[in-house]
Ligand SMILES: NC(=O)C1=CN([C@@H]2O[C@H](COP(=O)(O)OP(=O)(O)OC[C@H]3O[C@@H](n4cnc5c(N)ncnc54)[C@H](O)[C@@H]3O)[C@@H](O)[C@H]2O)C=CC1
């Protein structure tokens with residue numbers, strides 16, 4: 582069966598990648614692609630004006646929309662999905678609590694699956710980290726992420742998800758310390774958080790656990806953006822036709 586998708590942010594790094602990945606996979610067809618900078622084509626798909634999204638969704642009736650844009654835009658695009666009855670896969674990161682509430686509101690009308698990371702490797706890293714923090718109680722924990730120089734939000738959405746996972750397992754960790762400078766010795770309840778921006782790194786996340794004479798480092802490196810695009814497409818195929826509500830990428834992987 583073919584899943585017909587709509588793609589937003591089509592001219593962005595991830596939008597482009599999703600269109601190209603869908604074009605190389607018989608299971609998908611790009612029904613419509615939009616950008617706020619329309620014109621031209623990507624992998625043979627015409628890029629339409631994002632301002633026309635509501636009408637385009639009504640005309641093309643895709644099985645799901647895939648959104649990798651920015652928080653404000655993402656909220657608007659998902660609201661358009663709610664209006665048109667189109668399931669939404671959201672990969673955008675950097676949302677405020679208010680914006681997350683708006684996405685939840687849309688999920689009353691259509692299925693919405695949001696994930697800070699669509700790589701299967703990160704799903705495995707999250708499981709390993711949860712197990713490690715339980716197995717190593719009292720260990721110091723530091724989270725470091727590295728991304729390309731164009732990334733806007735810091736720390737990354739994935740780092741924030743990993744921090745939530747760690748804090749859910751270790752209630753002695755109650756303070757996130759973002760970088761360190763000057764006279765800044767470690768205090769027991771802190772988790773260090775570090776964001777690096779350099780070159781064209783697709784995405785790296787490292788969790789360091791250290792105790793007396795024992796150091797464990799768990800690292801995931803995305804070799805390219807294709808891993809995120811592939812995961813988002815899997816999520817779109819899985820989400821199409823589901824009941825309204827909020828869904829998680831881990832459900833796609835079960
Ligand atoms: N969940 C995941 O697996 C992944 C998530 N991301 C997230 O996806 C998002 C996009 O990343 P990239 O493609 O690298 O960014 P990008 O900057 O290359 O592309 C963003 C696209 O969204 C559009 N856009 C942004 N704000 C907009 C607005 N207010 N109105 C209309 N259009 C708007 C831009 O025109 C552009 O086409 C980021 O939040 C990033 O963190 C990126 C990679 C993987």
Ligand SMILES: O=C(O)C1=N[C@H](C(=O)O)C[C@H](O)C1
Nearest residue numbers: 674697698732737738739784
């Ligand atoms: O902006 C990116 O590039 C990425 N963003 C996501 C995040 O913020 O976690 C996922 C991935 O690491 C790439």
